[in-house]
Structures are given as structure tokens and as C-alpha cells.
Amino acid sequence: MTNPNGRFGIHGGQYIPETLMNAVIELEEAYNHYKNDPEFNRELTELLNEYAGRPSRLYYAEKMTKDLGGAKIYLKREDLNHTGAHKINNVLGQALLAKKMGKTRLIAETGAGQHGVATATAAALMGMECVVFMGEEDTKRQALNVYRMRLLGAEVIPVTTGTATLKDAVSEAMREWTKRIDDTHYCLGSVMGPHPFPTIVRDFQAVISKEIKEQMLEKEGRLPDAVLACVGGGSNAIGTFYNFIEDKEVRLIGCEAAGRGVDTYETAATIATGKLGIFHGMKSYFCQDKYGQIAPVYSISAGLDYPGIGPEHAYLHDSGRAEYVAITDEEAVCAFEYLAKTEGIIPAIESAHAIAHAIKLAPTMDKDKIIVITVSGRGDKDCAAIARYRGEDINE
Amino acid sequence: MSNIAKAFENKKAFIPFITCGDPDLETTGKLVKEAVKNGASLVELGIPFSDPTAEGPVIQGANLRALEGGVTTDKIFDFVRELRKEVTVPMVFMTYANVVFSYGSESFIKTCSEIGIDGIILPDLPFEEKEEFLPECHKYGVDLISLIAPTSKDRVAMIAKEAEGFIYLVSSLGVTGTRTEINTDLDSIVKIIRENTSVPCAIGFGISTPEQAKKMASISDGAIVGSAIIKIMEKYGKESPAYVGEYVKSMTDALI
Numbered sequence: 187m188t189n190p191n192g193r194f195g196i197h198g199g200q201y202i203p204e205t206l207m208n209a210v211i212e213l214e215e216a217y218n219h220y221k222n223d224p225e226f227n228r229e230l231t232e233l234l235n236e237y238a239g240r241p242s243r244l245y246y247a248e249k250m251t252k253d254l255g256g257a258k259i260y261l262k263r264e265d266l267n268h269t270g271a272h273k274i275n276n277v278l279g280q281a282l283l284a285k286k287m288g289k290t291r292l293i294a295e296t297g298a299g300q301h302g303v304a305t306a307t308a309a310a311l312m313g314m315e316c317v318v319f320m321g322e323e324d325t326k327r328q329a330l331n332v333y334r335m336r337l338l339g340a341e342v343i344p345v346t347t348g349t350a351t352l353k354d355a356v357s358e359a360m361r362e363w364t365k366r367i368d369d370t371h372y373c374l375g376s377v378m379g380p381h382p383f384p385t386i387v388r389d390f391q392a393v394i395s396k397e398i399k400e401q402m403l404e405k406e407g408r409l410p411d412a413v414l415a416c417v418g419g420g421s422n423a424i425g426t427f428y429n430f431i432e433d434k435e436v437r438l439i440g441c442e443a444a445g446r447g448v449d450t451y452e453t454a455a456t457i458a459t460g461k462l463g464i465f466h467g468m469k470s471y472f473c474q475d476k477y478g479q480i481a482p483v484y485s486i487s488a489g490l491d492y493p494g495i496g497p498e499h500a501y502l503h504d505s506g507r508a509e510y511v512a513i514t515d516e517e518a519v520c521a522f523e524y525l526a527k528t529e530g531i532i533p534a535i536e537s538a539h540a541i542a543h544a545i546k547l548a549p550t551m552d553k554d555k556i557i558v559i560t561v562s563g564r565g566d567k568d569c570a571a572i573a574r575y576r577g578e579d580i581n582e
Numbered sequence: 583m584s585n586i587a588k589a590f591e592n593k594k595a596f597i598p599f600i601t602c603g604d605p606d607l608e609t610t611g612k613l614v615k616e617a618v619k620n621g622a623s624l625v626e627l628g629i630p631f632s633d634p635t636a637e638g639p640v641i642q643g644a645n646l647r648a649l650e651g652g653v654t655t656d657k658i659f660d661f662v663r664e665l666r667k668e669v670t671v672p673m674v675f676m677t678y679a680n681v682v683f684s685y686g687s688e689s690f691i692k693t694c695s696e697i698g699i700d701g702i703i704l705p706d707l708p709f710e711e712k713e714e715f716l717p718e719c720h721k722y723g724v725d726l727i728s729l730i731a732p733t734s735k736d737r738v739a740m741i742a743k744e745a746e747g748f749i750y751l752v753s754s755l756g757v758t759g760t761r762t763e764i765n766t767d768l769d770s771i772v773k774i775i776r777e778n779t780s781v782p783c784a785i786g787f788g789i790s791t792p793e794q795a796k797k798m799a800s801i802s803d804g805a806i807v808g809s810a811i812i813k814i815m816e817k818y819g820k821e822s823p824a825y826v827g828e829y830v831k832s833m834t835d836a837l838i
Contacts (some may be wrong), residue, residue, distance in 0.1 A: 191710070201679050201706045203636045204741075205731040205752060347642060348633060357635045364636070365756035367733060464679040464706070464714075465633065477655045478684025479632040 192381020195504055197497035200380040202467045205364045213371075214382040216287045221389065226286065233278045237311070238268045240275075240393065244401035244558070250528050250548075257411065257551035259544060262398055262560040264422065265533060271563030272394060272422040273304035277373060279390035281308035284371035291315040291370045295359040297324055297352035297418065298489035298536060299331025300563050301375030306340035308373075316340035319358040321351040324488045331567055349482040352418070352492045356466055376419025377496035380467030384496050391425025398558055399429050406556060412437035412547070415560040416539040417510065418454070418490035420499045422562035427508060437509065439547075440499060441539040443485035444512035454483040456495040457503055457510035465493075470500040486515040486575065489536040489563075517542040519575055522565060534563030535572065584725050585700045586672045586747040589624035590782040594837040595748075595804030596621055596795065597784055598811050598830060599676060601628035601644035603653025607661045609820050616827035618671050621834030624748075625669070626703065626806065629658055629677035636705035638759030640809040643816060655685055659693050666698035674701035674727060674747070682715060691718040701725035701747040709741050730775065730783075731755075732766040742778035749775060749783040751802060759809045761788030769801055792836035799837050807833065 192198045200210060220226040234240040243263040251259045264272035281292060292309050294316070296302030302318035309316035318335050322344040325332050335342050348354040356379070363372040377384045377391070395413070402410055413430060415423035417440035430436040445453040453459055453473070460471040465480060473481035473493040485491045502508035513521075518535055521542035526532045533541055537560070544559045551557070565572075573580045589595045598617045602610050614625055630645040630653060637645065662673070675694065682690045682704065694702065702724060707714065712726060719726040725747030730738055732755060742749060751771060753764045768785060775783050785798040786806030795805040814829055815822045 200708060200710055202708060203705050203731070204708050204729045204737075205733050205755060207708050207710070207731075207737065208733050208735060347639075353633065357633050360635050361638075361757045367755065461684075464683050466635070467706070472680075474680070474684060476684070478678075478680040478682075479649065480680075 192385065194498045194501035197468065197470045197500040198381055198384060199469050200467060201464050201469065202380045203364055206367070209363070209367045210380055210382065212287070217283060217382055217386050220283055220286055226282065230279055230282055233282065234275065234393065238274045238278060239266065241397045242266055244398060244405065247529050250525070253528055254545060254548040256548040256553065257555040257557045258553070259548055260410070260556065260558045261531070262394060262426065262558055264394065265537070265561045265564035269300070269304045269307050270566070271300040271304065271534065272391060272425060273301040273375060274307070275393055275425070276375065276387050276390040276421060277301070277304040277308045280371065280373045280386065281312055281314065284373065285312055285314070287371065289369055289371040292373045293317045293319070293359050293362050293370055294373045294375060295352065295355035296320050296375065297355065297491055298487065298534070298567065299324065299328040299335070300489060302340070302342070303331055303334050303338070305373050306335040306338035309340060310338045317362070318342050319345050319355040319362065321349070321355050322346050323350040324352065327488050327571055328567055352488065353480065360466070376421040377424045377498060378419040378466060378468060378494060384468070384498055387421050388424045388428060388498060391421050392428040394422065394425035394560060395427060395429035398426070402558065409433055409436050410556040410558045411551070412439055412557040413560070414439045414441060414540045414544055414557060416441045416490060416536045416562060417495060417499060418443065418492045418536065419494070420496040422560055424496060424498055426560040427502070431507060438502065438507060439543065440508055440510045441543045442510055442512045443487055443490035443539055444514045445484040445486070447514055448512045452484040454485040454491050454493065455512035456493065458512045460493070468497050470497045471495055486518065486571070487535045487539065489534070490539065511543050513539040513542045519572055521545055522568070522572055531561065532565035532569070533561045534565045535568040537562045538565070584747050586624065586674070586725055587782065589672045590748065590803050593623065594799040595623040595782070595784055596830065596834045596837055597624045597626055597804055597806040598622050599626040599628060599806060599808030601630055601641065601648050601812060602658045602661065603630060603648035603651050604644040604815055605647060605819050606651055607653060607657065609823065611661065611665055612823035613815070613826050614665060614669060616823045617830045618669055620827045620830040622671065622830055624672045624674065626674050626676045627662065629655060629675055629681050631678040631681055634678060636757055638757040638809060640812050640816070641758050644812045655681060659697055662699060663697040672700040673698065674703055675699055676703040679704050679706050679714065687715055688718050691715065691722050691724050694724045695722035699724060701727050703727040703729070703750060705729060709737065730771065732771070738771055738774045739778045742775045745779050745781045747781065748803070749781055750806065751783050751785045753785050753787045753789065753798065758787055760790040764788050764794065772802055792832050795833050796836040805837070
């Protein structure tokens with residue numbers, strides 16, 4: 187899918203300061219070497235299986251299926267991974283790669299805190315130093331994850347610039363990387379940023395769709411009719427889509443965060459409201475004003491609260507291969523509560539955006555159809571915030 | 583010959599960076615005139631961007647203040663058009679790729695040429711991506727300034743060979759902002775640049791004192807100063823032009 191310059195159609199590229207160019211070139215060379223190295227792959231598979239708990243379950247949500255009365259629903263349980271989200275898949279890959287490259291320090295951005303926790307975890311495991319940049323606003327929304335990262339030995343730096351959310355954390359991590367490159371790997375958490383990050387992160391997350399495909403063939407003897415995942419930068423979604431891209435009969439549906447609605451300014455739905463631009467190292471779609479100033483986006487979900495989308499998603503949108511829908515805060519919160527009550531599974535508020543769309547979609551499909559929803563993470567971290575959303579003031 | 587070359591004729595260039603619209607465009611106009619009066623030979627005008635990833639806290643602050651003050655790309659174009667009637671030294675824009683791209687690359691660059699902007703510096707546009715804007719820059723005679731960094735190593739010759747206007751040599755790792763010491767082996771980078779191009783080379787990032795400016799200009803063709811000037815603007819606001827003028831004089835005196 188990627189051409190040599192890291193393009194997905196017109197999207198992608200390497201729009202970064204010259205100071206970082208040799209670092210991304212070195213990363214690309216190392217990745218191209220190790221991705222085909224049997225020893226690297228053996229080590230990574232062992233980490234994913236023995237440490238992170240892969241393969242993750244493909245669970246038939248029988249009660250939800252019966253309740254909605256349409257398509258058969260399976261949940262891909264990335265929430266059951268060690269550290270509670272899909273983020274660990276990518277982090278273990280990148281941390282191992284960084285270690286092979288001789289790096290001793292990992293830096294990362296985080297929104298909801300899941301990628302930060304995963305990076306801090308991998309750093310602890312591999313004996314590396316770790317610094318996580320997190321928007322100050324998000325450190326408040328996700329105080330528990332801040333504590334988890336510190337417990338794991340990472341330094342958490344609250345970012346106060348701009349909107350003090352995920353985009354500002356990415357900017358600050360990029361700034362930090364330009365200051366210290368020799369011993370430091372920037373462990374980017376999503377399929378975004380300059381080439382080769384969108385490709386590397388996709389490849390490490392593609393294990394999700396590889397497993398879904400195998401598990402689906404085993405359980406049902408056929409491919410699903412649709413796969414759904416939430417999209418911020420888009421890493422769990424690309425992981426969910428990737429091995430189905432060539433299977434044209436499988437619908438690929440990404441669920442963006444509409445916040446208070448795509449007709450308001452308080453939204454983070456990039457495909458619905460953004461336009462083509464260049465930011466954070468890539469050409470893609472971004473929420474921005476007519477002069478190219480990046481918009482202060484909003485979503486109840488800190489992990490989807492990002493004004494852009496990964497370049498491969500932008501391309502899948504352009505080509506029409508994937509569909510993108512926007513889900514409001516209210517719909518996501520209802521889905522969060524619905525899955526808890528119906529299946530006894532509390533999803534991350536990010537993942538609840540995909541659940542919300544399935545609640546709309548499944549009843550419109552015949553009972554012999556199958557949809558798979560990736561539950562990208564667990565929702566413990568969100569309980570206090572959702573309680574507050576419902577007017578209940580609880581302490582974490 | 584590029585108009586920018588005039589800034590380097592028979593002298594070391596002092597290049598101040600000023601964010602347009604911080605705190606307002608009227609003050610920006612006064613600042614530019616003061617800087618030129620006190621010996622600035624090329625002026626770098628910043629078009630603010632909401633998320634300037636190559637900037638340290640000082641210039642980030644200037645971007646934010648300018649945007650909060652309501653400045654836009656169109657207002658800056660109108661401002662420069664007027665300013666050009668009084669200012670004759672070369673002027674370049676410093677901004678981010680999205681500001682140019684979202685305006686429409688062709689109309690942005692065409693307007694630059696019409697209002698008398700001689701070049702564009704885009705810190706998030708490396709050599710590999712310059713084709714994004716280069717065809718329009720060549721069409722309208724606006725130089726696309728190349729940056730070279732301490733980490734460029736084997737890339738220095740490649741970048742220098744195709745450079746136009748002047749080369750912006752980044753003095754040290756990291757983002758913009760004042761530094762007490764600059765430890766990069768800049769001499770050897772400048773040597774490779776000289777072997778590959780006759781385009782002048784100015785050093786920026788971290789320079790604030792006359793001593794640093796003198797040292798940097800002695801190994802290259804000029805010194806670029808941003809954060810140190812923005813700090814004065816931050817402190818004195820609308821009253822800053824006189825203070826900036828005084829500061830620029832202390833810097834240009836050191837380069838003689």
C-alpha cells in the first residue's frame with residue numbers, strides 16, 4: 187500500500203524539520219531490516235503472546251445480537267490485552283525495534299493515557315528510560331493513567347500549550363525528539379506522523395485483523411460482512427481493516443468522534459468536517475480554519491480528541507474502500523452503558539464509538555450477516571468521567 | 583541573481599525574525615523599520631501558525647498572541663504590500679507548510695511575489711518534500727529557503743547543491759530559543775556548504791548576544807535572531823520598537 191516515499195495516494199509524506207530527517211531515515215532502514223528478520227519476529231511474537239496475552243478473543247456477543255435483532259455480532263477483545271488496550275501491540279514492536287537500534291530512551295505522546303501506559307510498560311520491561319507527554323487537560327480527565335505511568339517508572343510531562351490535549355502532546359514529543367535524537371526513539375502511538383510511522387504502526391497493529399480473519403474462518407467458516415472500529419489517529423481501525431482491504435466484500439467502517447455534533451465547533455470528526463492539509467509530518471485531512479490554523483477539536487474521549495487522521499485512512503476514504511461515520515458523545519456514552527449492561531463488558535469510551543454505530547447498523551442487516559467490532563480498550567479509566575457526564579460526582 | 587543576495591553583498595548579514603501581528607500589525611511595521619534603520623539587512627517575517635512544532639516557548643507565545651489578536655494571512659499580505667513602499671531590504675516569510683498549502687500554494691506564492699516577498703522559509707518542509715511548493719516558487723520568482731541542521735551529515739551536500747536565496751543553518755539540536763552555548767561543529771558543515779554552492783549561508787537558533795552573533799557570522803555569512811527579539815516584544819509590547827532598534831544596533835555593530 188505504501189509507495190517508496192511513504193505515500194498513500196496523495197497522503198502521507200515526511201513534513202518534518204531537517205533536524206529529524208536522518209532519524210526517520212535511520213528508523214526506516216532499521217525497520218526494513220528487522221521486519222523480515224526471523225529472530226526479531228520470534229522475539230516479538232513471544233512478547234505478544236506470553237506478555238501481552240495474544241491472541242485476543244473473538245467473542246460472540248449473543249445477548250447484544252439477540253437484543254438488536256439483526257446481524258450476528260462479534261467483539262474483538264483488544265481490551266483484554268495486558269495494559270487494557272490495543273496500544274501494546276504497537277508499543278512492543280517499536281520498543282523492541284528501538285532496542286535493536288541501540289536506543290535507551292522512549293518518548294511518547296498520549297491522549298487517554300493508554301498509549302502512555304503501554305509505552306511506560308514496555309520501557310519498564312526492557313529497562314529503558316521513558317518520558318510521556320500528555321495534555322494537561324487529559325492529565326485531569328485521566329488521572330488514574332497518569333499515576334499508572336509514574337508507577338511504571340515513566341516521567342509524565344503535562345503539556346500546557348495550545349488546547350492542552352493530544353495534538354499538543356504530539357507537538358511537544360516532536361519538539362523533544364529534535365532536542366535529543368541519539369539515544370531516543372519517539373514511540374508514536376498511532377498511524378500518523380511522518381513516514382515511516384504510519385506504516386510501522388499499521389504493520390504492528392495488523393495482528394488484529396490477521397487474528398479476526400483466522401478466528402472468523404474457524405468459527406463461521408467465512409469472512410465477516412463488516413468490521414467496525416473507532417478512529418482518532420486510527421491505529422486500532424487500521425489494524426482491524428488491514429487484512430480485509432483486499433477482501434472487497436467486507437465493509438470497513440471507521441467511527442469518528444463527533445463530540446457535540448458535526449454541525450458544531452465542538453467536534454473531532456476529521457473526515458466529516460476536515461479538509462486536506464499538512465500537519466504533524468503528514469499530508470492528510472485535518473480540522474482547520476480557512477487559513478490553515480488547526481482547529482481546537484473536542485470529544486468526550488481523550489483518545490479520539492485529535493484534529494487529524496492517519497494518511498492511510500485518508501486514502502481509504504478517498505478511494506471509497508472504507509466508510510467513516512461520526513458518533514456523538516451522547517451516542518458513545520449510551521453505547522458504553524449498553525455494552526456494560528448487555529454483555530457485562532465495560533468498553534473504553536473510544537471503543538464505545540464503534541459499539542454505538544453497531545447498535546444502529548446491526549438491526550438494519552439480516553440475521554445471516556456478521557459484523558465484528560473491535561473493542562480497542564477497557565473502560566475502567568473512563569468510569570469517573572462518564573459518571574460526571576451523567577451528573578454523578580464520584581472520586582476516583 | 584536572487585534579490586536576497588543583496589543582503590549579503592560585502593557584509594555579514596544580520597537577520598531579525600519578527601512575528602507579524604504580535605501584538606498588532608502597526609507595531610510589526612514599526613519594528614521592521616526600526617530594525618532596518620539599525621542595520622538589519624534582511625527581515626524574516628513570521629506568519630503565525632496555531633501549532634508551530636519547530637518553535638520553543640518564546641516564539642510559540644508570539645504565534646499565539648498574534649492569532650489571538652486576529653491576524654490572518656490576508657491581513658499580513660495587505661500589511662506587507664504597504665510596508666514594501668518604505669522598506670527596501672529583502673524580506674522573507676517564515677511560516678509552516680499548512681499555512682501556504684491551505685491558502686492555495688499557487689495563490690500564496692503568487693501573492694508573495696506581487697507584494698515583494700523574496701523567499702519563504704518552511705521549517706516543516708525538508709528536501710524530500712520541497713516539490714510541494716518548488717514549481718510555484720520558480721514560476722513566481724520566490725526563493726524556497728533550505729535548512730541544514732547539525733544532524734544533516736551526509737545530506738548537507740545534497741541540500742546545498744540545490745539551495746537558493748540563502749541557506750538557513752540551524753546551530754544546534756532542538757527548537758528555537760536562546761542558548762548560553764552553541765557547541766555544534768559548524769565550521770565543518772559550512773565547509774561542505776561552501777564546496778557545493780555559492781549561495782550565502784546564515785546561522786540561526788539560539789543566538790542572542792552580540793558575541794554569539796559575531797562568532798556565528800565569522801564562520802558564515804550572517805546571523806539570524808528570533809527568540810531574543812520576541813522576548814523584547816513580549817516585555818514591552820507596543821513600546822518595543824525603540825528597544826528592538828537598540829538591540830539590533832548592538833548586534834549589527836558586533837558584525838562590522
